[in-house]
Amino acid sequence: MQYTKRALLKGSFALMALAALPARLLAAAWPEKAFSAPEMNAALTGLFGTDVLTASDQITLKAPEIAENGAVVPVSIKTTLPNVESISIVVEKNPRPMVATFEIPPGTLADISSRIKMAETSDVTAVIKTSDGLYSTARQVKVTIGGCGG
């Protein structure tokens, strides 16, 4: 009897500890497989399980036509597609093409901006995951000085 009581207590402590975990620890794990992949297809498969993208004109990808400094390339992505779950930035010719992926919970707008590094002139692809599948748009950014080492 005493034993069960202790087990119950232990159990409730464990539950309390779980409830007290800050929200950040409950975020999905960092997708290492996608980020370490040396090719775009493998990077997409690592993150989404497929590399099949549907081109969409409902995605706005803003990036400079020519980036003088590949170490700092401003990129903005927004979309009018419904039920967006995540936005990802992929640079095909980077040593590791997956640059960043942003999880969009309900209530958060599908509209993000950041600054990325580009090793050389490449297509920059915005990949939008919605509840219906994967959509993308791409544009080329010419890089005069690479930003990934040297």
Place this chain on the structure above:
Amino acid sequence: MASTIKVKTKLSDDVATVKSLMLHPMETGSRKDPDSGAIIPAHHITQLIFTNNGKQVMVANFSTAVSKNPYFSFSFNGAKAGDTLNISWVDNIGEKGELETQLK
């Protein structure tokens, strides 16, 4: 120590726009030390998380290809003045940064 995070927020009706800047070297792991020629190990933010009043509003996963001192902005609905926005990052060697601010 000064915070590693700078943030600006703007409320327009119930939409909050968050502009943030993290102080971080974002080393790729492929750069060489110009003096010794030794490779500088990768050191980069992996996850950047925003919560508003405890509710997760954004999780950003970064590779080494996000620029040094990362800039990131986004917007979310359902915000009001006085809400507590918490920003935290963690990097690949376990270092952390955190900042809390009130929306206004």
